[in-house]
Amino acid sequence: MTTIIYTFTGTGNTLAVARQLADALGDTTIIPITQAMKGAPLLPEAETADAIGFAFPVYYVDMPPVVKECVQGLQIHGNPYLFGVATCGGSPGGALYNLDALLKAKGAHLSLGAAITMPENFIGPMNLMEPEEKVEGILTAARERIPEIAESIRSRKDIPLEGSDSTPYRVVASFFRYLITSVYGTPRRLHATDRCNRCGLCARICPTRNITVTDETVTWGSNCTWCYACIHWCPQEAVEIGGRTKGRRRYHHPDVTVKDMVEQRGG
Numbered sequence: 009m010t011t012i013i014y015t016f017t018g019t020g021n022t023l024a025v026a027r028q029l030a031d032a033l034g035d036t037t038i039i040p041i042t043q044a045m046k047g048a049p050l051l052p053e054a055e056t057a058d059a060i061g062f063a064f065p066v067y068y069v070d071m072p073p074v075v076k077e078c079v080q081g082l083q084i085h086g087n088p089y090l091f092g093v094a095t096c097g098g099s100p101g102g103a104l105y106n107l108d109a110l111l112k113a114k115g116a117h118l119s120l121g122a123a124i125t126m127p128e129n130f131i132g133p134m135n136l137m138e139p140e141e142k143v144e145g146i147l148t149a150a151r152e153r154i155p156e157i158a159e160s161i162r163s164r165k166d167i168p169l170e171g172s173d174s175t176p177y178r179v180v181a182s183f184f185r186y187l188i189t190s191v192y193g194t195p196r197r198l199h200a201t202d203r204c205n206r207c208g209l210c211a212r213i214c215p216t217r218n219i220t221v222t223d224e225t226v227t228w229g230s231n232c233t234w235c236y237a238c239i240h241w242c243p244q245e246a247v248e249i250g251g252r253t254k255g256r257r258r259y260h261h262p263d264v265t266v267k268d269m270v271e272q273r274g275g
């Protein structure tokens with residue numbers, strides 16, 4: 009069986025899970041979602057794959073905007089088995105249901121949707137990250153789920169999606185997202201403090217190319233997909249959201265590197 013997994017990651021959790029799943033499945037190609045955006049030529053593997061997966065982090069109990077955009081523009085050839093893997097801090101909400109809805113609009117559907125709890129990377133405005141000593145246990149528990157998910161994919165099971173499609177929950181969640189991203193305005197409050205040495209790493213890894221670094225300044229544009237990569241990967245811990253993230257622990261998955269992040273962006 010040949011498989012493609014389209015991935016998106018901010019702090020490496022999703023890429024690490026996609027790699028573990030690819031190892032368990034065999035004959036699997038991982039393609040960064042940012043390289044499969046609308047207008048990009050379809051890769052030969054995607055024309056013939058027996059199974060296609062979408063792996064992404066949950067943002068505000070939904071899919072990241074960049075992942076939605078990619079799925080909406082994606083061409084699906086033939087009748088591949090479709091699956092989703094959403095990594096999250098424990099509350100996937102309707103993310104996998106929303107992916108299913110996007111696929112249904114293309115005449116397809118999600119046969120399996122797994123929500124995998126990983127270390128939390130939501131550092132601000134409020135800090136939802138667990139204490140550091142819990143990270144290893146969370147990573148181990150997540151890794152232990154991979155063989156069972158791989159087996160379900162291999163046997164092309166059609167099973168209920170994980171998470172919740174409840175309407176009241178969705179309404180509360182989108183109000184919460186509106187408060188944080190629009191009213192409080194996290195993307196507008198991203199800035200570099202005087203710890204910044206203008207190394208340029210944040211600009212090289214930002215998946216939406218939203219950051220410009222010059223000899224004097226670091227500036228953020230308006231095309232932020234909320235991945236928090238710039239905050240967590242800055243070697244100087246110089247990126248903050250307003251004044252609220254100062255002194256908080258930074259995180260990225262131990263098996264994922266800056267090189268992986270640069271590759272995701274497309275070099």
Ligand SMILES: Cc1cc2nc3c(=O)[nH]c(=O)nc-3n(C[C@H](O)[C@H](O)[C@H](O)COP(=O)(O)O)c2cc1C
Pocket residue numbers: 016017018019020021022023064065066067068069070095096097098099100101126127128129130131234235236261
């Ligand atoms: C902006 C933002 C919103 C998030 N919202 C949720 C959420 O609604 N539910 C949840 O369980 N985790 C949430 N998280 C946590 C991430 O989904 C989780 O840490 C994920 O594994 C990160 O994956 P990555 O390392 O591949 O970027 C959020 C993280 C960010 C940055």
Ligand code: SF4
Pocket residue numbers: 200203204205206207208209210211221226241242243244245246247
């Ligand atoms: S990664 Fe950090 S130190 Fe480097 S340019 Fe960006 S904000 Fe400055």
Ligand code: SF4
Pocket residue numbers: 018198213214215216217218219228231232233234235236237238239
């Ligand atoms: S600006 Fe930062 S948080 Fe926004 S998409 Fe780029 S790396 Fe992610």
